[in-house]
Amino acid sequence: MPGGGLRGSARRRSSRPRTAGRPRRSARPDGKAFRLSRFRPGAGVGDSRDMLHGPPLRRSGRAMELNLEQAFDGPVDLSSRFEIPLAVLDRPELLSLGRVEFSGRLQRMENGFLLRGKLAFAGEVACSRCLSPVPFERTQEVAWLFTPAHLKAATQEERELSGEELDVVFYDALSFPFDPFVEEQLQLEIPMKPLCREGCRGLCPECGADLNAAPCTCGAAPDGRWESLKDLLPDRSS
Structure with missing residues (x-):
């Protein structure tokens, strides 16, 4: 053909x-x-x-x-x-x-x-x-x-x-x-899911800061699911 x-x-x-x-x-x-x-x-x-x-x-x-x-x-x-x-x-x-x-x-x-x-x-x-x-x-x-x-x-x-x-x-x-x-x-x-660099660290999910420019100062939010387990740990203050 x-x-x-x-x-x-x-x-x-x-x-x-x-x-x-x-x-x-x-x-x-x-x-x-x-x-x-x-x-x-x-x-x-x-x-x-x-x-x-x-x-x-x-x-x-x-x-x-x-x-x-x-x-x-x-x-x-x-x-x-x-x-x-x-x-x-x-x-x-x-x-x-x-x-x-x-x-x-x-x-x-x-x-x-x-x-x-x-x-x-x-x-x-x-x-x-x-x-x-x-x-x-x-x-x-x-x-x-x-x-x-x-x-x-x-x-x-x-x-x-x-x-x-x-x-x-x-x-x-x-x-x-x-x-x-x-x-x-x-x-x-058109490129799909492009990266500016191979090791791009992305944006902070909390404040939106560019992690490639500087480390983020946001603290890691505690996971509330583990709060109830604290009472089961031995008291190390004594």
């Missing part, structure tokens, strides 16, 4: 087919759900003739639209920058996120279009123990196989026979928002 080289994309968590143009909830690395940006099925289809001679990725309102028509006559290179609001990702540990750089190549295949590329981004997350900022950088190779929706049954049967793990996306329109695919990759690559 075309696009067989998609196997082994770094840290791929899901290979289930999906349909472009529909909002999707996916599992975050911590097992919770994250919401991808909502967009209308077929959004921007009315502009497809105007986009035929435009760039394969272009801004349409707030969404970055991918136009598959650009690769009808041959492979096309594309690049773009995304500014993803923190609120969209809904990750409390994410303190900041810079621009997301994407570059790739879109080419027509026998049963659709293959988009291979690379995402690069950087930001800061909170240390899972002391909450201090922890910088991170990621460069991630990505790939999607976009297949017409009417080929869904045949594609699924072929995948079952071949056993290949393909990230297949079924589309009803040749132009659709690309932002949700970028957001999904960000969710998978």
Whole structure:
């Protein structure tokens, strides 16, 4: 099947087919759900003739639209920058996120279009123990196989026979928002439970002081469960 080289994309968590143009909830690395940006099925289809001679990725309102028509006559290179609001990702540990750089190549295949590329981004997350900022950088190779929706049954049967793990996306329109695919990759690559250092001592549970900066002056609270046993101890004062 075309696009067989998609196997082994770094840290791929899901290979289930999906349909472009529909909002999707996916599992975050911590097992919770994250919401991808909502967009209308077929959004921007009315502009497809105007986009035929435009760039394969272009801004349409707030969404970055991918136009598959650009690769009808041959492979096309594309690049773009995304500014993803923190609120969209809904990750409390994410303190900041810079621009997301994407570059790739879109080419027509026998049963659709293959988009291979690379995402690069950087930001800061909170240390899972002391909450201090922890910088991170990621460069991630990505790939999607976009297949017409009417080929869904045949594609699924072929995948079952071949056993290949393909990230297949079924589309009803040749132009659709690309932002949700970028957001999904960000969710998978944002560090989980990061540490500012291997031996981070965290925060004092009583006063909240950073134990990495100085020892805490809070005394250990006595455990009241043992108070009744004091009377059983021998009196050592005599």
